[in-house]
Amino acid sequence: MALIQTSLIWVAYAVALVLCIAIASVTIYIYQTPRERTASITTVCIFTMTSLLATVLLMPVDIALVSSTSLSSQGRKKDWATPEKVEDMLYTLRVVYYTLYSLDAVLCLLVIPFSYFYYEDYDEVATEQGNQTIVSRIWGALKYTVVFLLICIILFLIGFFVPAARSMKGNPLDLDYFKHLLSDNRPERALSFAIGLLTLIGTMIYCLYTASGLALLPVAMIRSAPSVSAPDLAANTASQLQQNRERQRQLEMRNEGRPGGLNSRDRRELEALTREERTLIRRERLAADATGEGQSWLVKTWNKLGAIFRPVKLLGGLLLVVLSLVIFVSMLITGIDKAKNSICKTNCGYVLGHINIFQPLNWIFVKTAAVFPIDYVLFLILTLLLFSSSIIGIATIGIRFLWVTLFTIRKGHTSPQALLTATVLLTLIVLALNYSLAMLIAPQYATFGPQTYCDMPVNDETTQPSCKEHPDAIKPCSELASNPAAHNVCTPSVVSTFINRVNVNFPFFGVVDFWAQFAFLGIYLIVFVTTLVRAPRVNMGQVDADLEEREEEGLLASTGRRFGATWNDIVGRSKGRQRDYGTGGGDEGAVGREEDGVGRDSNW
Incomplete structure (x- = not known):
């Protein structure tokens, strides 16, 4: 036994x-x-x-x-x-x-x-x-x-x-x-x-x-569900990036041949579009990581399981x-x-x-x-x-x-x-x-576990007293037990x-x-x-230190948007429609903030 x-x-x-x-x-x-x-x-x-x-x-x-x-x-x-x-x-x-x-x-x-x-x-x-x-x-x-x-x-x-x-x-x-x-x-x-x-x-x-x-x-874990699914994020980002670059191309072509180059209004708009392009590229990399694009089957399976168990x-x-x-x-x-x-x-x-x-x-x-x-x-x-x-x-x-x-x-x-x-x-x-x-x-658990000893007086240290008739005398083992029976019964863990x-x-x-x-x-x-x-600061220094942003969204915010995003991540496709995420004016706050893979929300 x-x-x-x-x-x-x-x-x-x-x-x-x-x-x-x-x-x-x-x-x-x-x-x-x-x-x-x-x-x-x-x-x-x-x-x-x-x-x-x-x-x-x-x-x-x-x-x-x-x-x-x-x-x-x-x-x-x-x-x-x-x-x-x-x-x-x-x-x-x-x-x-x-x-x-x-x-x-x-x-x-x-x-x-x-x-x-x-x-x-x-x-x-x-x-x-x-x-x-x-x-x-x-x-x-x-x-x-x-x-x-x-x-x-x-x-x-x-x-x-x-x-x-x-x-x-x-x-x-x-x-x-x-x-x-x-x-x-x-x-x-x-x-x-x-x-x-x-x-x-x-x-x-x-x-x-x-x-x-x-x-x-x-x-x-509570914040693990994003407000926008990875396929939606990838599709919308690609569309916005294409529109952004097309608008930059139009501005450059419109000002070709001008002696002074771009006027002040077009220059400000082009600068805003350039900043927005960097943000969209950053979001595109995030979407690629989230969907497992170019990664092994194990990483893709891990992402799928993460979406299923959200x-x-x-x-x-x-x-x-x-x-x-x-x-x-x-x-x-x-x-x-x-x-x-x-x-x-x-x-x-x-x-x-x-x-x-x-x-x-x-x-x-x-x-x-x-x-x-x-x-x-x-x-x-x-x-x-x-x-x-x-x-x-x-x-x-x-x-x-x-x-x-x-x-x-x-x-x-x-x-x-x-x-x-x-x-x-x-x-x-x-x-x-x-x-x-x-x-x-x-x-107590790590030292003696559930071990106990019979705290009854004995004359011979080699004799173990019986507590069948005295259950109140059963004591948990401890380092300070002075009864000789404790030394015979209690064995401390290694x-x-x-x-x-x-x-x-x-x-x-x-x-x-x-x-x-x-x-x-x-x-x-x-x-x-x-x-x-308050959520931790989003660390974007590895992409562009000048574009570091702070995540201010509360713990329970945007809960309703998360369920649809979770389902799209499971099936691995976009909803098939685009949304306006605020591409105008070059305002990076309007372009959106992205999650960094440690449970931070996407807030668009």
Whole structure:
């Protein structure tokens, strides 16, 4: 029975990995520029993104395995869960965790930088002339990657020799649970330091991008239906562009042979028509992107599916608004609980002994963990929501250094360099996401799951008391449980042990990571409230910086026009009639504003 249960848990994880590969492949394929698509960059990005998702989705597997060793209804271990078998299970989990964490670090610090420099070193002219070979490109990329290799070595050396926290008499760290976390294994401590530092950096990125994306994603889904369908937009734009150019040709022909050229009135009209032409060309490119013109069948299919599910996306957006608010409330409650009731505060990175305030998400996960794989499905949905929010945040804000935009992330227009850089950011974000899920969003679930113990006095520590006749004595497992029965029954998850080991051995990381969660909540609240009352600025700098416009349309405006546009996008044809979108006078505001692919409306 135990073998069957364990096998089912790992099979569920394997199914999730296959889903992760599909999600990573589609995401990379949709965002990258078709003409600059290369097999090496695509493979590295897909493999890295799959590894990231595999790291996060190992958490519910970890929790399900340690929870399977106990009978929660009776507060005791199962008969087959001997200390030796439990230790073998934990050892397997530790090997998988350390492998994935190490793989993420190597991909982030070595493989992706090498791929970046290898691609940057390509010179088409030199290659055609035979002055550049694959070996020379590899050697050039390795020279730059050495810097990142030195960073890895320095990180592990610092972690290997840096003094860790030590237990003191009368300190909460004297408790058995925390003594177990104080590691004397130097290689393990070196890895903990390296991951802790990367998590710290990732937390800063997580606060900016994931918080913004979590606020923007539901609103983007609600606003996903345009007021004009892509086929209508393409047909009307082509007609207006033809009329515009015909009028310019008429003006030029009418003034041919004049000694002074165009008069002042015709010159103003021609200038207005020229500005309008640029706007129409910009709109034509937008329509081509929306209809998938010149793109692969996968992109066209993706656009069709997006049009088909627009009504569902509206409902899904409303549900995501509720879910994001539940996440916000849950994190806030846990943060307040930790700040007020942590037994060791800054000495152990605000480790919380047990939940003191009711927390909705934690309660839902603990209750559903009793029936695997319900909690796994819910955790998968939560993880994909936060991961998608990170992608939306990066796409909306762009990759920046302070106020300077280095790369923009857009569907079908993302360069390989931008894609690799975004993958590095996602790697660091996932490390921070692991901390947030385990320490803030569902701390009890991530540490002990639904495990309980029988809080009855015993004389022999090896004897497990029975709570069949005393159900009130069944208590949820916690780090502060002093009853010897708790030490025999409660098995903490590997992921919580690893994160708490980082916090206890290097409290600075835990303190910064903890207080940064309040910055996450603050950024989310600001962006969410701002997005409800005003849409983000439309970034048209890549087409013409002088024609940048602001989108002022409200969240629920133009709702009636959206249903017809959705149907036309599904069938892929125009309504067959033209509309007057205001082509006169050169007023760009009359010509219209277009959506940029992140859920902004078309307002004509």
